[in-house]
Amino acid sequence: xxxxxxxxQELVDRFVGTFGDAITDPRIVTRAEGAKKNPxxxxxxxxxxxxxxxxxxxxxxxxxxxxxxxxxxxxxxELRLQYIFSIYYGKPHGEIMVTFTVPLKxxxxxxxxxxDQIPGAVFTEREKQEMYGITVEGIPDGRRLFLPxxxxxxxxxxxxxxxxxxxxxxxxxWETKRPTDRPAPPVTEKEDTEEKPKEVKSDx
Amino acid sequence: xxxxxxxxxxxxxxxxxxxxxxxPVQFLFEMEGEVVKKxxxxxxxxxxxxxxxxxxxxxxxxxxLTDRICGICGVTHSLSFARAVEQIVDIEVPARADYIxxxxxxxxxxxxxxxxxxxxxxxxxxxxxFYLAWRVREDSLDVIENITGNRIxxxxxxxxxxxxxxxPEQHPVIHKCLDGYRSLLGKMINLFLHDTTISIRxxxxxxxxxxKALHLCTVGPTARASGVVKDVRVxxxxxxxxxxxxxxxxxxxxxxxxxxxxxxxxxxxLLEIEQSIxxxxxxxxxxxxxxxxxxxxLPKLLAACKKAHGEAVGRHEAPRxxxxxxxxxxxxxxxxxxxxxxxxxxxxxxxxxxxxxxxLADVPIIVASIxxxxxxxxxxxVVRGNSSDLLTKEDLHRLSVxxxxxxxxx
Amino acid sequence: xxLSSSFKRSLFVFHFNAGSCNGCDIEIVAAITPRYDPERxxxxxxxxPKHADVLLVxxxxxxxxxxxxxxxxxxxxxxxxxxxxxxxxxxxxxFYDSYNLEGPIDQIIPVDVYVPGxxxxxxxxxxxxxxxxxxxxxxxxxxx
Numbered sequence: 001x002x003x004x005x006x007x008x009q010e011l012v013d014r015f016v017g018t019f020g021d022a023i024t025d026p027r028i029v030t031r032a033e034g035a036k037k038n039p040x041x042x043x044x045x046x047x048x049x050x051x052x053x054x055x056x057x058x059x060x061x062x063x064x065x066x067x068x069x070x071x072x073x074x075x076x077x078e079l080r081l082q083y084i085f086s087i088y089y090g091k092p093h094g095e096i097m098v099t100f101t102v103p104l105k106x107x108x109x110x111x112x113x114x115x116d117q118i119p120g121a122v123f124t125e126r127e128k129q130e131m132y133g134i135t136v137e138g139i140p141d142g143r144r145l146f147l148p149x150x151x152x153x154x155x156x157x158x159x160x161x162x163x164x165x166x167x168x169x170x171x172x173x174w175e176t177k178r179p180t181d182r183p184a185p186p187v188t189e190k191e192d193t194e195e196k197p198k199e200v201k202s203d204x
Numbered sequence: 205x206x207x208x209x210x211x212x213x214x215x216x217x218x219x220x221x222x223x224x225x226x227x228p229v230q231f232l233f234e235m236e237g238e239v240v241k242k243x244x245x246x247x248x249x250x251x252x253x254x255x256x257x258x259x260x261x262x263x264x265x266x267x268x269l270t271d272r273i274c275g276i277c278g279v280t281h282s283l284s285f286a287r288a289v290e291q292i293v294d295i296e297v298p299a300r301a302d303y304i305x306x307x308x309x310x311x312x313x314x315x316x317x318x319x320x321x322x323x324x325x326x327x328x329x330x331x332x333x334f335y336l337a338w339r340v341r342e343d344s345l346d347v348i349e350n351i352t353g354n355r356i357x358x359x360x361x362x363x364x365x366x367x368x369x370x371x372p373e374q375h376p377v378i379h380k381c382l383d384g385y386r387s388l389l390g391k392m393i394n395l396f397l398h399d400t401t402i403s404i405r406x407x408x409x410x411x412x413x414x415x416k417a418l419h420l421c422t423v424g425p426t427a428r429a430s431g432v433v434k435d436v437r438v439x440x441x442x443x444x445x446x447x448x449x450x451x452x453x454x455x456x457x458x459x460x461x462x463x464x465x466x467x468x469x470x471x472x473x474l475l476e477i478e479q480s481i482x483x484x485x486x487x488x489x490x491x492x493x494x495x496x497x498x499x500x501x502l503p504k505l506l507a508a509c510k511k512a513h514g515e516a517v518g519r520h521e522a523p524r525x526x527x528x529x530x531x532x533x534x535x536x537x538x539x540x541x542x543x544x545x546x547x548x549x550x551x552x553x554x555x556x557x558x559x560x561x562x563x564l565a566d567v568p569i570i571v572a573s574i575x576x577x578x579x580x581x582x583x584x585x586v587v588r589g590n591s592s593d594l595l596t597k598e599d600l601h602r603l604s605v606x607x608x609x610x611x612x613x614x
Numbered sequence: 615x616x617l618s619s620s621f622k623r624s625l626f627v628f629h630f631n632a633g634s635c636n637g638c639d640i641e642i643v644a645a646i647t648p649r650y651d652p653e654r655x656x657x658x659x660x661x662x663p664k665h666a667d668v669l670l671v672x673x674x675x676x677x678x679x680x681x682x683x684x685x686x687x688x689x690x691x692x693x694x695x696x697x698x699x700x701x702x703x704x705x706x707x708x709f710y711d712s713y714n715l716e717g718p719i720d721q722i723i724p725v726d727v728y729v730p731g732x733x734x735x736x737x738x739x740x741x742x743x744x745x746x747x748x749x750x751x752x753x754x755x756x757x758x
Binding site: 029031032033034035036037038039040042044064066067068069071072073074075082084086088089090091092093094095097099118119120121122123124145146147148157158165 | 247251253255256291297299302303418419420421422423432433434436438439440441442443444445446447451452490492515516517519526528530532534540541543545549550552553
């Protein structure tokens with residue numbers, strides 16, 4: 001871990017200088033809130049899949065990065081994975097969020113695992129596999145995470161194309177009526193007792 | 205039984221149902237005698253597909269959906285989501301709203317930590333303390349109800365501000381509650397941290413080393429108890445936290461060194477209650493005058509959201525650690541993508557290293573110690589060879605209580 | 615209501631979280647703590663469905679929990695009463711159109727008492743338990 005702190009611009013320059021054209025569209029976004037308007041810093045970079053692991057190695061040289069989560073975005077023609085990191089935590093008002101966007105073609109949805117570099121990534125990589133249908137190469141634990149065991153294969157909830165959730169799987173809970181196979185409620189009894197609480201309905 | 209049979213490890217599945225709290229989670233323990241050799245867990249028992257549902261609704265509807273992601277973190281998710289959308293649409297939140305957001309977030313931290321303290325005491329068989337913590341927790345719920353109108357699922361945060369103001373008449377109510385907590389805190393710290401039984405049960409139990417905490421990307425009090433200095437409120441100025449002079453709470457604040465055990469997690473959470481009291485008092489004093497909403501008319505707000513393009517990340521330090529919402533919008537009414545990272549999401553995998561090598565009787569308190577809102581396990585099936593016994597949640601709890609009694613006996 | 619005679623015995627309650635947001639679950643636990651203290655009437659949470667008279671179900675019932683809910687219901691001894699706590703167990707609430715929900719609860723198991731609210735206050739939950747007691751009395755008396 002290197003204890004010299006780089007400014008956001010130096011950070012971007014360091015990455016672009018090291019990886020050149022493989023990094024596109026680097027952006028530094030700041031946002032100031034509260035009465036004193038102290039700004040916070042977010043860096044966004046789009047990177048090629050091939051340099052995902054070297055990029056994280058460089059990030060680790062600067063500061064051990066905290067991986068918040070890997071997010072995804074199905075834009076239609078491509079699937080974009082966002083690796084959301086933060087570095088320089090523990091420095092008051094000094095934390096910088098670094099997000100690497102990795103665009104993937106729908107025909108080749110594979111990424112290398114980063115769990116050998118950051119062990120905490122397994123959890124979120126497992127989720128990406130089941131939610132987006134990507135393949136994480138070399139993942140130490142490839143089981144499903146949140147979806148039930150009998151969830152249909154080839155359906156990925158967060159995809160927006162034909163592999164997304166089909167309409168037939170959606171259950172409209174509000175449409176359900178009173179079950180018909182139960183005995184009718186004692187209507188006469190209800191009319192007799194006026195004090196019956198209205199908000200709690202008794203059902204037999 | 206032959207010697208070989210005796211040595212054979214057996215598998216203990218736990219859950220997924222347990223009466224007290226949060227998500228039902230299923231555990232699988234490979235046991236050797238009383239010692240957990242290997243631990244594994246299966247989350248997702250309460251997977252409702254909220255992200256997917258959100259991508260069919262407009263941002264104002266989603267705010268009310270975010271309230272219902274978790275009933276304890278009522279303001280956490282709505283604040284993170286609102287901050288993400290505000291960055292995309294480029295909404296400037298009035299400063300007064302930022303202060304109200306911080307006040308309600310800190311009240312939530314107080315009630316959440318007290319809730320956890322009660323659960324932890326219950327797991328150790330110290331039910332008197334459980335009832336004490338939950339009784340005083342009601343005071344903070346009363347204040348939250350006074351401000352927001354509801355005890356749970358507050359619906360206070362709106363995109364561009366908050367929906368209700370804090371009036372001068374409400375200040376004495378809040379101060380009365382905070383003063384009550386301040387006078388009570390010494391008693392709570394004495395009961396928790398100077399109690400011999402709690403010390404024996406919690407010290408050196410469920411140790412999460414600094415390296416493991418760092419590498420597994422843990423957040424919040426779990427990470428801080430292991431010495432990882434990380435608190436979004438301090439590191440990354442947002443809402444009114446950037447105006448405040450606060451620093452992350454580490455177990456060393458109570459003297460002694462950082463061990464990363466259950467005891468250290470208790471220290472961090474109890475001292476954070478004190479910190480939250482201070483933050484609320486400062487915010488009440490320094491709250492600027494002004495409006496509380498960027499745009500009170502919902503159709504105008506929605507029209508602005510509909511025009512926006514871009515992606516952003518909203519973060520908030522929840523009672524359990526960093527909560528993160530990633531939102532992408534592409535000019536439609538509903539967001540193009542919405543990803544939620546709750547704080548327990550980052551902490552759950554630290555269960556595996558901290559449970560391995562511990563005794564079955566210590567499992568409830570260790571599981572509860574990272575505050576997954578999952579206190580007890582409901583049903584435990586102990587499989588020995590071909591026969592299987594059912595251990596109820598009560599049995600497991602009884603094991604824990606018996607261990608406490610044994611310690612008290614000696 | 616003939617509450618006085620039924621309070622002679624204690625009512626055991628088992629709580630089942632079928633995928634709720636935890637709000638109702640917290641309020642159920644809050645309802646047994648000293649401010650409300652239903653334990654003075656013998657109402658208490660138990661850890662096993664086999665000991666319980668009343669089953670409190672919260673949540674819209676997720677795919678993974680539906681078979682477990684049926685199993686817990688089957689394990690309870692007769693006479694038993696099922697209470698559905700919270701709006702999402704009755705109509706889905708804000709989760710009205712998900713892909714992973716099997717609910718509402720009364721599609722899975724028969725429900726006797728509904729307590730609406732998101733989340734219902736502890737007072738409402740206790741009121742629901744009182745209603746359940748009267749229902750249990752009727753079942754005991756062989757009226758149904």
